[in-house]
Amino acid sequence: MEIYFQLVTDAEALKKACDELRNVRTLGFDVETTDLDPYRGNLRLVQLSDGRNTKVVDLRAFAGGHWSVASGQPGEISETAKALRANADLEPLRELLTNPKITKIAHNAKFDTKWVRHHLGCEVGGVYDTYLASILIAAGEGERRHGLADVVQFFLGRTLDKAEQVSDWGAAELSQSQIEYAAMDAAIMPEVKAKLDERIATDGLADVLRIENECVMPIAEMELNGFYLDTERWREQLEKVSVIQRRAGDELQHLLSAGVAQASLFGQTQINLDSIEQVTDALVNLGVPVPNSTRAWELQPLADEYPVVAKLLEYRAAAKASQSFGENILEFIEPATGRIHADFRQIGAPTGRFACSKPNLQQIPHEAEYRRCFMAPPGRKLVIADYSQIELRILADFSGDQNFIDAFVAGSDFHAATAAQVFGIKAEDVSADQRSFAKRLNFGVVYGIGASRFASMTGLTQRQAEETLRRYFATYPKMDEWLRNAARNVLNERSARTASGRMARMNFDPNDRGSVGAAQRYAKNMPIQGTSADILKRALRLLHDDIRDTSARLVNIVHDEIVVECDAAEAGSTAAKLESAMQRAGSEYVSKVPIKVDIHTADEWTK
DNA sequence: GTGAAGGGCCAC
DNA sequence: AAACGTGGCCCTTCAC
Numbered sequence: 001m002e003i004y005f006q007l008v009t010d011a012e013a014l015k016k017a018c019d020e021l022r023n024v025r026t027l028g029f030d031v032e033t034t035d036l037d038p039y040r041g042n043l044r045l046v047q048l049s050d051g052r053n054t055k056v057v058d059l060r061a062f063a064g065g066h067w068s069v070a071s072g073q074p075g076e077i078s079e080t081a082k083a084l085r086a087n088a089d090l091e092p093l094r095e096l097l098t099n100p101k102i103t104k105i106a107h108n109a110k111f112d113t114k115w116v117r118h119h120l121g122c123e124v125g126g127v128y129d130t131y132l133a134s135i136l137i138a139a140g141e142g143e144r145r146h147g148l149a150d151v152v153q154f155f156l157g158r159t160l161d162k163a164e165q166v167s168d169w170g171a172a173e174l175s176q177s178q179i180e181y182a183a184m185d186a187a188i189m190p191e192v193k194a195k196l197d198e199r200i201a202t203d204g205l206a207d208v209l210r211i212e213n214e215c216v217m218p219i220a221e222m223e224l225n226g227f228y229l230d231t232e233r234w235r236e237q238l239e240k241v242s243v244i245q246r247r248a249g250d251e252l253q254h255l256l257s258a259g260v261a262q263a264s265l266f267g268q269t270q271i272n273l274d275s276i277e278q279v280t281d282a283l284v285n286l287g288v289p290v291p292n293s294t295r296a297w298e299l300q301p302l303a304d305e306y307p308v309v310a311k312l313l314e315y316r317a318a319a320k321a322s323q324s325f326g327e328n329i330l331e332f333i334e335p336a337t338g339r340i341h342a343d344f345r346q347i348g349a350p351t352g353r354f355a356c357s358k359p360n361l362q363q364i365p366h367e368a369e370y371r372r373c374f375m376a377p378p379g380r381k382l383v384i385a386d387y388s389q390i391e392l393r394i395l396a397d398f399s400g401d402q403n404f405i406d407a408f409v410a411g412s413d414f415h416a417a418t419a420a421q422v423f424g425i426k427a428e429d430v431s432a433d434q435r436s437f438a439k440r441l442n443f444g445v446v447y448g449i450g451a452s453r454f455a456s457m458t459g460l461t462q463r464q465a466e467e468t469l470r471r472y473f474a475t476y477p478k479m480d481e482w483l484r485n486a487a488r489n490v491l492n493e494r495s496a497r498t499a500s501g502r503m504a505r506m507n508f509d510p511n512d513r514g515s516v517g518a519a520q521r522y523a524k525n526m527p528i529q530g531t532s533a534d535i536l537k538r539a540l541r542l543l544h545d546d547i548r549d550t551s552a553r554l555v556n557i558v559h560d561e562i563v564v565e566c567d568a569a570e571a572g573s574t575a576a577k578l579e580s581a582m583q584r585a586g587s588e589y590v591s592k593v594p595i596k597v598d599i600h601t602a603d604e605w606t607k
Numbered sequence: 608g609t610g611a612a613g614g615g616c617c618a619c
Numbered sequence: 620a621a622a623c624g625t626g627g628c629c630c631t632t633c634a635c
Contacts (some may be wrong), residue, residue: 447623
């Protein structure tokens with residue numbers, strides 16, 4: 001495919017090039033960089049294309065000689081980025097990129113927008129992400145990949161050569177082949193978008209795609225912002241846990257060695273305490289009736305009778321803490337900022353939930369000892385907000401069950417209110433057990449819990465569990481009906497949807513009861529979990545628009561929680577903006593039940 | 608050495 | 620004994 005492209009290396013040509021593209025509504029957009037990390041490398045090329053006319057801007061020519069190859073320098077902004085941000089000659093380019101009326105089509109736009117935000121100093125307005133669109137269309141089905149070459153192959157039937165992607169983008173002179181490759185990646189985007197849009201329309205995914213596209217910039221900024229972690233505090237906590245792990249490990253070693261073969265008593269054979277096989281063997285030799293697995297919930301009942309089991313559980317907890325939440329997390333602190341810049345995958349699950357890695361900031365233990373290490377730097381505050389029982393409110397809204405809705409309106413203690421309804425008593429007469437049953441049912445019901453699982457988690461007999469479930473669903477008949485409908489409809493439709501239209505396709509074998517059951521539980525859960533994700537993403541965009549030009553910065557999200565850092569003096573106004581954004585987003589999808597946002601301001605990421 | 612699978616466990 | 624949904628990370632084990 002022949003394309004026309006122009007390499008832009010001076011201010012005059014840039015102004016002219018941007019003028020040519022200014023009246024176009026959609027532009028293919030791509031960047032080439034010397035690194036994957038915007039804090040470590042340089043932004044070399046920005047490519048914009050209307051499909052026929054492609055401009056390749058060489059930013060090395062605009063850096064005023066500040067093209068440092070050094071990376072990882074302390075200090076947030078590299079000399080090269082500083083020079084580019086300060087260069088007024090780049091204003092026409094920034095205007096094009098910022099203009100929300102001109103849609104920028106990029107593949108995995110989070111990457112490109114991060115580089116533009118950090119190195120050119122502006123946000124990208126009007127994002128269309130072909131990567132996210134492709135994932136929405138696939139809807140979790142199959143093993144399809146979503147790289148640009150894969151998407152081009154699948155939707156256009158053409159082969160895209162990505163060989164130059166990993167070439168040297170820092171070189172003084174770029175090769176013709178590199179520039180052609182760069183131009184092609186931008187030039188092809190309008191065509192890819194056109195094909196994707198056809199499927200988006202027929203699959204009814206336009207609304208959810210808009211939510212996703214509008215969420216890209218907030219997430220890009222969040223990753224650039226990073227979350228501040230107090231290294232000293234983290235190390236102190238790690239030291240405490242390590243001491244416990246060592247002591248428990250020594251004691252466990254001693255207890256277990258009583259069960260190994262005679263020879264090892266003299267041979268000082270060490271049991272690998274992290275080896276399930278070795279530990280299980282030793283426990284069996286000690287006469288412990290080891291269940292099929294050695295998971296904590298299986299071993300717990302044996303802990304009273306067998307001190308070695310109690311010690312194993314103690315060791316496991318400390319090992320998990322020091323291994324998963326230890327020194328390794330400190331290695332993710334970026335030297336340039338002193339902060340943790342985790343990787344958030346915007347559609348991490350087919351339900352629409354985010355996934356987070358390197359490190360996963362969504363699985364930091366809830367205990368204050370860990371959370372309090374994540375904090376606001378001096379002069380700053382954290383504003384922490386989460387949706388209260390958002391999934392249950394969504395279920396109440398979807399089903400329209402009046403009793404369930406009333407429980408939300410009734411009082412401050414939702415679980416006590418449901419217990420009162422289920423057991424037909426006054427709220428003040430609800431026993432601790434009854435409240436506990438109601439609470440566990442409230443949580444379990446959105447996952448499609450069954451009687452046997454409920455029995456085992458509560459200690460009720462199978463019969464009692466069945467009776468309690470029956471009472472629960474009799475109290476909330478329309479909720480029962482909604483869940484049954486979800487389970488029935490999936491058999492024909494083989495997909496489920498959220499309030500925004502987000503879709504999850506399902507493959508199951510109708511002759512395999514296990515796979516049908518799994519699909520039916522998923523069909524109950526996905527619309528609820530996924531609508532919660534829709535709402536959070538919508539809130540992130542509203543928040544993004546409301547805190548622009550303030551000191552507030554998004555620093556973390558955990559499914560139904562948003563953490564914002566801001567100047568101490570702006571904590572009050574930031575909290576108001578955050579709460580309002582979350583409320584409005586919730587109200588867009590939930591109307592029959594009030595949306596409740598719990599919000600507070602603190603120095604540390606704690607309750 | 609590397610990578611996948613399995614078991615286990617952290618979050619919501 | 621996991622038929623309660625979604626993830627990621629750590630360790631061991633085992634194959635290549």
